[in-house]
Amino acid sequence: MTALGILYPGHSAEDDYPRMEQLLGSDIRLDLVHTDIGTDAHRVDALLEMGSADRLAAGVAELRMSGAESVVWACTSGSFVYGWEGAHEQVRSLARTAGMPASSTSFAFVHAVQELKARRVAVGATYPKDVAGLFADFLRAGGTDVISVCDAGIITAAEVGTWGEEEVFALAREADRPDAQALLLPDTALHTAAHIPALEKELGKPVLTANQVTVWEALRLADRRVNAPTLGALFTREPVVQV
Template identity: 75%
Template sequence: MTALGFLYPGHSAEDDYPRIEQLLGSDVRLDLVHTDIGEDAHSVDALRELGSPERLTAGVGQLRTSGAEAVVWACAGGSFVHGWEGAHEQVRALARAAGLPASSTAFAFVYAAKELGVRRVAVGTTYPDDVAALFADFLRAGGVEPAVVRASGEVGARGRDEVFALARSVDGPDIEAVLLPDTALHTAAHIPALEKELGKPVLTANQVAVWEALRLADRKVNAPDLGALFTREPLVQVG
């Protein structure tokens, strides 16, 4: 059994994780610890506070006792708002506190795009413009080109129809993959249908967070129901 730990901010789309665990269909356990979110907003200042060391380390003890082999800060915005170097320092501090390999959803998007061999992507977000721009900068720093970025500014979870509409709104013939970076979006049940409709890989926050934890634990799981990312051979070396 491989146990993987996730620090998840608040409560929104955490039910994606038991669904993903079921879809993995293997001896993998996903353990979530909910972190305090403070101000529930997508402002830059609120997101920086969301990923503060105090909030992250508060949940680390629970993950250690769960037997987790790796830990992922399951939040994109609470990572990329610190910039490329700041986000690296954030996960280094998390790794030291946990005594485990660590990463974040923001880095997971970059590494997943590299795993798929895609560079020119479209991003559909529920962030305001300034936060979406920071995610675009983060992707560029990691060698991924966000050719289209849509910032709707609509904070909070959305239903299936809204998720599909968001993905369609940023897609185009020259786009190699579509990225949906909000962990508050319920997407685990929709990835194959999204990829079939768009004809390309779709990367979503909770999906890539799990893939990243598996990568850190050196596990490869074939799970077509989780999209193209989970049907690739074998793991590439990214850092």
Template identity: 70%
Template sequence: MTTVGFLYPGHSAEDDYPRIEMLLASDVRLQVVHTDIGEDAHRVDALLEMGAGERLAAGVEELRLAGAEAVVWACTSGSFVYGWDGAHEQTRALARAAGLPASSTSFAFAHAVRALGAERVAVAATYPDDVTEYFGVFLKSAGIEVVADRASGIITAAEVGTWGREQVLELARAGDHPDAEVVLLPDTALHTAGYLPELEEVLGKPVLTANQVTVWEGLRLAERTVREPKLGTLFASRPSPA
């Protein structure tokens, strides 16, 4: 049994994790602990507070007791707003607090793009413009070219969590670009686990979504490779990067 721990802010699309666990159909357990979200707002000051070290550290004991072998901060915006160096410090502090290998969804995207052998991406974001720009800067720091980005202007995770299949597909279509090798949907508040094969079929290219890459990153840290085509190209055949 491999147990991976996730610190998830508030309550929006956390049911993606048990769905993914079922799809993996393996001896993998995905343990989710909810962190205090503070103010639910895709606004830089609120996101910096959401990702503060003390908020993340508060959940690590429960993950340790659950037998987690690695921990991932399951929040994209609450990590990339710190910038490349700040996000590294955030995960280092989390690793120290947990006594486990640690990462975040932002780094999961960077690692997953590399694992697919891609260099050019399009970003289809639920966020406002300024927050979306922070993600683009983060990706560029990882050596990834952002050929297009689309911001939807949604302020709260609660609203994003209500989006269904049609809205997710429309977001991906609107955010795609002919030069993009991969399309990224970066919000962990967005339900996507049930739509991955359809998203890739509609766009004709790999699609990376926040909760998908977060689980993949946790398994990578735990040195566990699990293949499941229903979770998209990332899980279909590519091994995790070293």
């Protein structure tokens, strides 16, 4: 059994995680701990507070008790808003506090793009324009060529959490570009786990979503590969065979 720790801000699309746990198989357990978000707003000041070391540390003790082998801060905007160097310090602090390998959803996107060898990506963000731009800047700092950014201008995670299949597909279609090799949909408040194969079939390319890459990153930190096509192209790599 591989136990993976997820620090999830508030309550919006956390039901994506039990869905993904079921799709991954019986030997993967996702241990989800909710953190206090403070002010629910996609504003830089609120996001900096949401991702502060004190707020993350408050959830770590419970994860240590669960036997988790890695931990991921499951918040895209609450990590990239710190910038490239600040986000590195955020996960270093989390790793020290947790006593286990740590990362965040923002770094998960960077690593997932590298895994897929996608050089050019398009972004469909639920955020306001300025916050969406900070995500694009973060990806570029990680070596990704962001060719377009589409923003939905939504202020709160609570509103994003109400989106269903129709809204998710509309954002994906609007954001996609023919020359993009992958489409990225940030925001862990967005329900996407049930839609990834259909999105990839319609768009004809890999689709990376926040909750999906968060789980993939937690597996990567725990040195696990899982072949789960129902979670998209990112999960269709063959597992590493131990000899």
